[in-house]
Amino acid sequence: xxxxxxxxxxxxxxxxxxxxxxxxxxxxxxxxxxxxxxxxxxxxxxxxxxxxxxxxxxxxxxxxxxxxxxxxxxxxxxxxxxxxxxxxxxxxxxxxxxxxxxxxxxxxxxxxxxxxxxxxxxxxxxxxxxxxxxxxxxxxxxxxxxxxxxxxxxxxxxxxxxxxxxxxxxxxxxxxxxxxxxxxxxxxxxxxxxxxxxxxxxxxxxxxxxxxxxxxxxxxx
Numbered sequence: 001x002x003x004x005x006x007x008x009x010x011x012x013x014x015x016x017x018x019x020x021x022x023x024x025x026x027x028x029x030x031x032x033x034x035x036x037x038x039x040x041x042x043x044x045x046x047x048x049x050x051x052x053x054x055x056x057x058x059x060x061x062x063x064x065x066x067x068x069x070x071x072x073x074x075x076x077x078x079x080x081x082x083x084x085x086x087x088x089x090x091x092x093x094x095x096x097x098x099x100x101x102x103x104x105x106x107x108x109x110x111x112x113x114x115x116x117x118x119x120x121x122x123x124x125x126x127x128x129x130x131x132x133x134x135x136x137x138x139x140x141x142x143x144x145x146x147x148x149x150x151x152x153x154x155x156x157x158x159x160x161x162x163x164x165x166x167x168x169x170x171x172x173x174x175x176x177x178x179x180x181x182x183x184x185x186x187x188x189x190x191x192x193x194x195x196x197x198x199x200x201x202x203x204x205x206x207x208x209x210x211x212x213x214x215x216x217x218x219x220x221x
Contacts, residue, residue: 100136
C-alpha cells in the first residue's frame with residue numbers, strides 16, 4: 001500500500017495526488033504534514049520537503065521521483081508515452097515549468113499568501129523574477145502543444161504538473177507584478193478549464209480550496 005504525506009496547499013503534493021487518481025492507484029493520505037528542517041522530519045524526508053511516500057515500509061521523496069516510480073510500478077494506465085523520445089519531451093516540459101517558471105515565481109508567493117508565507121516582496125525581487133520568468137515563458141511557448149493536452153494528444157505527467165503550477169504562476173504574477181504572466185498565451189485558460197473538468201483534477205482542486213480556506217481562517221485567529 002502507498003501512503004502519501006504532505007498538505008493539500010502544496011502544489012507538489014497535489015501533483016502526485018492527481019497522478020494517483022488518474023492512474024486509479026489505491027493509496028492512503030496524511031494531509032497534515034508540513035515541510036520542516038527538524039532532525040525528526042529530516043529522518044523521514046531528507047530535504048525536509050513534501051510530499052514523501054511510504055511504499056511497504058520504504059520511504060521515497062521528491063515528487064518527480066515518486067511519479068517515475070508510479071509509472072514503473074503501475075504501468076496499466078500510463079502517464080508517459082511509450083516512445084523514449086516522446087517521454088523525454090514530456091520530462092523536458094515538466095522541467096521548464098518547474099525549474100524555470102514555478103521555482104522563479106515562488107519568490108512572489110509572499111505577496112500572494114500573505115500571513116501564510118510571511119514576507120513581503122521587495123521591488124528588487126519583483127524585477128528579478130520578471131526578468132528570469134521571461135526566459136522560462138519563452139521556452140514554455142515553444143514546448144507546450146495544447147493538442148488538447150500540454151504535451152500532445154494524451155494526458156501525461158506534464159499535465160499533472162501544469163494543473164497545479166500554472167494557476168499559481170498566473171495569480172502570483174498578477175498580484176505581485178500587476179500582470180498575469182500567462183495572459184499572453186491564450187491557450188492556457190481554456191486548457192486549465194478542460195483539465196479542471198477531469199474528475200482527478202477536480203477532486204484535488206476541491207481539496208486544495210478547502211485547505212486554503214481553513215489556513216486563511218486559522219491565520220486570522
